[in-house]
Amino acid sequence: MIDWKTLPRPIVALAPMADMTDLPFCLICKQLGAPVVFREMVSSEAVVRGSVKTIEMARFDERERPIIQQIFGSDPKIMSEAAKIVEDKFHPDGIDINMGCPAYKIVSNFDGSALMKDPPRAAEIVKAVREAVSVPVSVKTRLGWSKDTDILDFVRYLEDAGASLITIHGRTKEQGYAGHANWDRVGEARLRTSLPVIVNGDITSYATAQDAMARAHADGVMLGRGALGNPWIFEEILGSPRTVSLEERVAVVREHAQLHLAHYGDRGMVTFRKHLACYFKKELKQEYPHIDWADIRTQLVRVNTIEELEAILLRAR
Numbered sequence: 001m002i003d004w005k006t007l008p009r010p011i012v013a014l015a016p017m018a019d020m021t022d023l024p025f026c027l028i029c030k031q032l033g034a035p036v037v038f039r040e041m042v043s044s045e046a047v048v049r050g051s052v053k054t055i056e057m058a059r060f061d062e063r064e065r066p067i068i069q070q071i072f073g074s075d076p077k078i079m080s081e082a083a084k085i086v087e088d089k090f091h092p093d094g095i096d097i098n099m100g101c102p103a104y105k106i107v108s109n110f111d112g113s114a115l116m117k118d119p120p121r122a123a124e125i126v127k128a129v130r131e132a133v134s135v136p137v138s139v140k141t142r143l144g145w146s147k148d149t150d151i152l153d154f155v156r157y158l159e160d161a162g163a164s165l166i167t168i169h170g171r172t173k174e175q176g177y178a179g180h181a182n183w184d185r186v187g188e189a190r191l192r193t194s195l196p197v198i199v200n201g202d203i204t205s206y207a208t209a210q211d212a213m214a215r216a217h218a219d220g221v222m223l224g225r226g227a228l229g230n231p232w233i234f235e236e237i238l239g240s241p242r243t244v245s246l247e248e249r250v251a252v253v254r255e256h257a258q259l260h261l262a263h264y265g266d267r268g269m270v271t272f273r274k275h276l277a278c279y280f281k282k283e284l285k286q287e288y289p290h291i292d293w294a295d296i297r298t299q300l301v302r303v304n305t306i307e308e309l310e311a312i313l314l315r316a317r
């Protein structure tokens, strides 16, 4: 079980990302120094309905601990039942509630960031989940639905309901991913609560992590897109930046691919392509101009088997 109050500062966490922060990627991040990982959201309704596919998404490897499982939904009873099912079956170190997702298919059911429009309901969910499980219950949210000041009252509701940690992505739902994360506003929210706060949004380096934490008076940072294709970022944020050689990059890609295939079966290479696109970004051209990266990337997005991947990786040196 995680104790957010005593966890060493700064807290540095991998963000929950649908279709990305699954068992293989969380394990890779953990092995490369991520102190805490948040697993991608799972639907509370599907868990309660008994969907094996959804429930299995919450299965993890002991080496991933401390691991936080995120759930989404808007019915306090269903959310609490789902949290209990996940806790009883897998024993994660914490349960996180998604109150930040802006996707249409989520907010149209009043899930995710839509809960910011109804703070009493959001509080009811936290309370119900808290009563159902023995591990700490945290919330990941945004600055607001349309107003970036909604968060200032919202954190009070979450704290009073018994949340143990709040992660705030410094954008509103209406902003989606546009513009810049407003870490100063996260800092204003931080001053309204005695709970630990993690700042999230646009943190991609040691410098941005330091800046975000200072502006938000935060207890830590959460990294999403900055960790995709760059699981070495946790070491950097924790103060040990180092150059990642091409050999090391290829070795980690190989290990990640093997874990991914072991988890999803032989057809898993197709769903691994999205990670390959992240590991081999255009910027590598500056570092290794002698390699034909455009050609390698074209092949990587079509790869079907581990043998094909191995053959392409041999050319990346």
Ligand SMILES: Cc1cc2nc3c(=O)[nH]c(=O)nc-3n(C[C@H](O)[C@H](O)[C@H](O)COP(=O)(O)O)c2cc1C
Pocket: 015, 016, 017, 018, 019, 020, 040, 041, 070, 098, 099, 100, 101, 140, 169, 200, 201, 202, 203, 222, 223, 224, 225, 226
């Ligand atoms: C592909 C993708 C999937 C995401 N899925 C989730 C999710 O399941 N739950 C959640 O709370 N946020 C989700 N997010 C939002 C991220 O956790 C994070 O808040 C956002 O990307 C901003 O942080 P960043 O700038 O470090 O990426 C997702 C983001 C991306 C890019």
